Amino acid sequence: MSETVLDTRDLSMRFGGVQAVNSVNFSLRDRELRCLIGPNGAGKSTFFKCLTGQIRLDPSHGRVFIRGQDVSGWRAYEIVRLGVGIKTQVPSVMNGLNVEENLFLSARRVHPNRASAEAAVEEVMQQVSLQRIARRLVGELAHGQRQLVEIGLVLAQRPWLLLLDEPAAGITGAEADQLVRIIHEVNQKATIVVVDHDMQFVRMLGGQVTVLHQGAILREGPVDEVLADAKVREVYIGSRAK
Amino acid sequence: MDYAAVVFLEILYMIAFLALTSAGLAVVFGMMRVINLAHGEFVMIGGYTTIFCNRAGLDIWFSMLVISPLVVGIIGLIVERLVIRHLYGRMIDTMLATWGLSLLMVGLVTLIFGNTAVSVTAPIQSYQVGAYQMGGYNLFIIAIGILVMLLLWLVLRYTRVGLVARGAMQNAEIASSLGYNPQRIYMWTFTAGAALSGLAGGVMAPLTGLLPSSGSLYIAKSFITVITGGAAIISGTLGSSIIFGTVNQIVSFGSTPVIGEIAMLALAIILLRLMPQGITGRFFRNST
Amino acid sequence: MTGHPTFGIGRIRWGWFIVGSLILLLLPAVTGTNTPTLLLIWALFALSLGLLWGFAGILSFGHAAYFGLGAYTYAIASMNVGESTGPLLLAIVLPAAVAAVIGAMMFYGRISDVYMGVITLVVTLILFKFMSATAGDAYRIGSARLGGFNGIPAFPILNVPGDASVTVYGTPFYYVVAVALMGCYLLCRWILGSYFGQVLIGIRENEARVELLGYSAPLYKTAIFTISAAMAGLAGCLFANWAEIVTPGVFSLGQSAEVIIWTIVGGLGTLAGPIAGAIVLGYLKLLLGQQTLIDNSLVLGAILVLVVLLLPSGLLPALTRWRERRDVARVSRRQASSTRRRRSQRGDA
Numbered sequence: 001m002s003e004t005v006l007d008t009r010d011l012s013m014r015f016g017g018v019q020a021v022n023s024v025n026f027s028l029r030d031r032e033l034r035c036l037i038g039p040n041g042a043g044k045s046t047f048f049k050c051l052t053g054q055i056r057l058d059p060s061h062g063r064v065f066i067r068g069q070d071v072s073g074w075r076a077y078e079i080v081r082l083g084v085g086i087k088t089q090v091p092s093v094m095n096g097l098n099v100e101e102n103l104f105l106s107a108r109r110v111h112p113n114r115a116s117a118e119a120a121v122e123e124v125m126q127q128v129s130l131q132r133i134a135r136r137l138v139g140e141l142a143h144g145q146r147q148l149v150e151i152g153l154v155l156a157q158r159p160w161l162l163l164l165d166e167p168a169a170g171i172t173g174a175e176a177d178q179l180v181r182i183i184h185e186v187n188q189k190a191t192i193v194v195v196d197h198d199m200q201f202v203r204m205l206g207g208q209v210t211v212l213h214q215g216a217i218l219r220e221g222p223v224d225e226v227l228a229d230a231k232v233r234e235v236y237i238g239s240r241a242k
Numbered sequence: 243m244d245y246a247a248v249v250f251l252e253i254l255y256m257i258a259f260l261a262l263t264s265a266g267l268a269v270v271f272g273m274m275r276v277i278n279l280a281h282g283e284f285v286m287i288g289g290y291t292t293i294f295c296n297r298a299g300l301d302i303w304f305s306m307l308v309i310s311p312l313v314v315g316i317i318g319l320i321v322e323r324l325v326i327r328h329l330y331g332r333m334i335d336t337m338l339a340t341w342g343l344s345l346l347m348v349g350l351v352t353l354i355f356g357n358t359a360v361s362v363t364a365p366i367q368s369y370q371v372g373a374y375q376m377g378g379y380n381l382f383i384i385a386i387g388i389l390v391m392l393l394l395w396l397v398l399r400y401t402r403v404g405l406v407a408r409g410a411m412q413n414a415e416i417a418s419s420l421g422y423n424p425q426r427i428y429m430w431t432f433t434a435g436a437a438l439s440g441l442a443g444g445v446m447a448p449l450t451g452l453l454p455s456s457g458s459l460y461i462a463k464s465f466i467t468v469i470t471g472g473a474a475i476i477s478g479t480l481g482s483s484i485i486f487g488t489v490n491q492i493v494s495f496g497s498t499p500v501i502g503e504i505a506m507l508a509l510a511i512i513l514l515r516l517m518p519q520g521i522t523g524r525f526f527r528n529s530t
Numbered sequence: 531m532t533g534h535p536t537f538g539i540g541r542i543r544w545g546w547f548i549v550g551s552l553i554l555l556l557l558p559a560v561t562g563t564n565t566p567t568l569l570l571i572w573a574l575f576a577l578s579l580g581l582l583w584g585f586a587g588i589l590s591f592g593h594a595a596y597f598g599l600g601a602y603t604y605a606i607a608s609m610n611v612g613e614s615t616g617p618l619l620l621a622i623v624l625p626a627a628v629a630a631v632i633g634a635m636m637f638y639g640r641i642s643d644v645y646m647g648v649i650t651l652v653v654t655l656i657l658f659k660f661m662s663a664t665a666g667d668a669y670r671i672g673s674a675r676l677g678g679f680n681g682i683p684a685f686p687i688l689n690v691p692g693d694a695s696v697t698v699y700g701t702p703f704y705y706v707v708a709v710a711l712m713g714c715y716l717l718c719r720w721i722l723g724s725y726f727g728q729v730l731i732g733i734r735e736n737e738a739r740v741e742l743l744g745y746s747a748p749l750y751k752t753a754i755f756t757i758s759a760a761m762a763g764l765a766g767c768l769f770a771n772w773a774e775i776v777t778p779g780v781f782s783l784g785q786s787a788e789v790i791i792w793t794i795v796g797g798l799g800t801l802a803g804p805i806a807g808a809i810v811l812g813y814l815k816l817l818l819g820q821q822t823l824i825d826n827s828l829v830l831g832a833i834l835v836l837v838v839l840l841l842p843s844g845l846l847p848a849l850t851r852w853r854e855r856r857d858v859a860r861v862s863r864r865q866a867s868s869t870r871r872r873r874s875q876r877g878d879a
Contacts, residue, residue: 339834465648514649
C-alpha cells in the first residue's frame with residue numbers, strides 16, 4: 001500500500017531575484033526511488049533546501065508535508081528528527097574529526113548508548129566500504145571519499161526518507177556503481193529522493209524521474225520515458241545552446 | 243522653548259560626535275570588513291598630536307585639521323603593512339590583533355607621555371541660548387561632522403577613487419582584472435580610515451583632558467555605531483548615529499548621562515539581535 | 531573498532547596531572563601563598579574561556595562579565611547573609627543564569643561570530659558603566675552599598691560551611707582555590723569526553739552538518755555557555771575573597787582582553803594551555819607591575835599581536851607540533867638505519 005510520504009502544496013520561493021520554485025506540487029509515495037533532474041538554474045537545489053528546512057518557509061511560500069505532518073517552517077534539525085536523512089550538495093562533513101568519529105556522532109543520536117552506536121558505526125562502514133579509512137581525518141580525504149562519508153553519516157541514522165543532493169558528484173566510476181547498489185539496497189526499506197545532473201547515474205538508478213524547468217515540474221514518469229521525451233530533450237539541449 | 247533648543251542642539255551634537263568618531267571605523271569596516279579595535283587609540287593619538295603640536299606653537303586649527311589626520315594616517319599605513327595585511331578574511335583574528343595593537347599603543351603613549359591628563363582650551367567661546375550657556379565649540383563639531391559625512395559621500399559616490407574603492411570592496415578579482423591592485427586599494431583605504439580617526443581625535447581634543455586610556459571612551463560607541471549601522475558606510479553610520487545619539491541624549495536628559503549611555507548600549511544589543519546585518523542590511527540596502 | 535572516539539581531546543595524561551597536582555599541593559611549603567592563589571584564580575577564569583572557545587568554538591569577547599558578576603554577587607550576598615556558603619553557591623548560579631539568557635538570545639537568534647563578539651562585549655561594558663556609577667547611599671542591595679567606582683570593601687570572606695566564625699584565608703584558602711581548579715579541570719575533561727562534549731566539538735567543526743544530524747545547535751551552545759559562565763563566576767567569587775574588595779574593574783575591557791590573551795597564548799583547543807597561559811602571563815603582569823618603565827599593556831599587546839600573526843593556535847599546540855615533528859624525524863631516522871642494516875645483511879649493493 002502506498003501512502004504519501006512527502007507532499008508539497010504550491011511551494012514557491014524567490015531566490016536572488018528570480019522565482020526559483022514556482023508553485024510546485026510534488027508528491028512522493030512510500031518506498032519510491034525518485035530522481036529530480038533539470039538543467040542548471042531549474043530550481044532543483046532551492047526546491048531541495050525548502051524540503052529540508054535549510055531554507056525557512058513562511059506561509060507565503062506554500063506548504064510541505066512529511067507523512068501528513070505539516071513541516072513548513074520547521075528547522076532542519078526538527079525535520080531530521082522525524083527520521084529524514086539529508087545529504088547536501090557540497091559535502092558537509094566534520095573535517096577535523098576522523099571518519100569513525102563523524103559516523104559516531106550520527107549514530108549516537110539514534111542509539112541509547114555508546115556500545116550500540118559503535119556497533120551501528122561498524123555496520124555503516126561495512127555498507128559504504130569505509131573501513132580502510134576509518135581513522136583518517138576527513139579533511140584530508142579526497143572529494144569522492146568525503147561524499148561517501150557523508151552518505152555514511154546519512155545511513156548511520158537508518159532514516160526512512162533520504163534526501164540526497166548530487167550524491168554522485170566527483171566520485172569515481174567504481175564508487176558510483178557501489179553507490180547505486182547502496183541506494184537500491186536502502187530503497188527496499190526507505191523512500192529516496194536523489195537530485196542530480198548526471199544522466200548516466202540517473203539511468204543506473206532507474207525509478208521515477210521528475211524534471212524541473214524554470215521552477216516548475218515539466219514532466220514526471222519512468223526514467224526511460226522521460227529521457228526520451230522530446231520536450232525534455234529540448235529543454236536540456238536548448239538551454240545549453242543559448 | 244529655550245530648553246527645547248538646547249535639547250535639540252545637544253542631540254545634534256551627539257549625532258555629530260558619533261558620526262565623526264565612527265567615520266574612520268566605518269570606512270574600514272564597510273570597505274574591507276576589517277574590525278579595527280585599535281580605532282579608539284587612533285582617535286586618542288589624533289588628540290595627543292593636536293595638543294602637543296599646539297603646545298609647540300602650531301596653530302590649533304592647522305594641528306587638528308591637517309597634522310592629526312596626517313600623523314595618524316601614517317601610523318595607519320604602518321599598521322596595515324605590518325599587521326592587517328596578513329589577516330584579511332580572518333575577522334576574529336583581525337579583531338584580536340587590533341585589540342593587541344590598541345593595548346600596545348596605550349602602553350607606548352603612556353611610556354612617552356606619562357599618565358597625567360593633557361588638555362588644550364577650546365578655541366571658540368561659549369554663547370547664550372536664552373537662559374542657557376552653550377559650548378560654542380560644540381557647534382563647530384556639528385559642522386565638522388556634517389562636512390566630513392558630506393565629503394565622504396561625495397568622494398565615494400562621485401570620484402574615480404571612490405568608485406574603484408567600492409568596486410574592490412564588492413569584488414577584488416574584478417578590480418584586479420581591470421588593472422587595479424586590490425592590495426594597494428586596501429592599504430590606502432585603511433590609511434584613509436586611520437586619517438579620519440585622527441581627524442576626529444584632533445577635533446575632539448579641546449573637549450576633555452586626554453589620557454592614554456581615552457581611546458576606550460571612543461571604541462565602544464564607535465564600535466556599536468558601525469556594526470549596528472551595517473555595511474553601507476554613509477547611510478549606515480548616519481542612521482545608527484541618529485538613533486543612538488537621540489536615544490542617548492533623551493534618556494540622559496531624563497535621568498543621568500550614565501543611564502543614557504547604558505540605554506544606548508542596551509539598544510545596540512536589541513537592534514543587533516533583531517537585525518544581525520545591521521540597519522542597512524535590512525533597510526536602505528544598496529545605498530553608499 | 532578499537533577504542534572509542536577521542537574527538538581530538540586525547541586522553542588525560544594522568545602522569546602529568548598527578549605531577550601538576552602535587553606541585554600545586556606542595557607549593558605552600560616552598561613559597562608564600564598570596565601570589566600563587568591569585569594566579570590559580572586567573573587560571574580558573576582562563577580555563578572557563580578555554581572550554582568555551584577552544585572546544586565549542588564560541589569566542590566571548592566579554593567573559594569578564596561573568597567573572598565580575600560572580601565577584602559582586604558574592605560580596606553583596608555575603609554582606610546580607612553573614613555566612614558564606616549560600617553566597618558562594620549564588621555566585622556560581624547567578625552568572626550562569628545571566629549567561630543562559632544572553633546565550634539563548636544570541637544562539638537561538640542565529641547570530642554570527644562577529645556580532646556575538648560585539649554583543650558579549652557590550653554586555654560587559656554595560657555592567658562596567660553601571661557599576662562605576664553606583665556611588666552613593668541610594669544604590670544598595672539589602673545591606674550592601676554598591677559603592678560605584680570604589681566598589682564594595684569589607685564583606686565577609688569564606689568560612690567553613692556551617693560555622694561562620696571559622697574563616698578561610700591564607701594557606702587554607704590557597705588549597706580551596708587549588709582544589710577548585712583541579713576539580714574544574716577534571717569536570718571539563720569529563721564534559722568533553724561525554725556525548726554532550728562530543729556533539730559540541732562536532733558543532734565547532736561544522737555546525738550546519740551537526741544540525742542536519744538532528745541536533746539543536748543553539749541548545750548545546752547555550753548549555754556550554756552557561757557552564758563556562760558558572761566557572762567564571764566561581765573564579766570571580768574566589769577573586770573577591772582574595773582581594774577582599776570588589777571594584778568595577780572586574781568588568782573591565784582590560785580584564786576581558788587579558789583572559790583572551792592568556793587563553794590564546796597558552797593554546798586554544800587544550801585545557802592545560804589556558805591554565806599555563808594565565809599563570810605565566812599573570813606572573814609576568816605582576817612582575818611588570820613592580821616597575822613603571824614598561825607598561826603591562828605594552829607587553830600584553832605586543833604578545834597578542836605576535837601570537838595572532840605567528841602562532842594562531844597558541845604556544846602549547848606549537849610545542850606539541852614541534853615535539854611531534856622531532857619524534858617523526860627520530861622514527862624515520864631509525865627506520866632508515868634499520869633499512870640500511872637489513873640491506874647490508876641481505877648483501878644488496
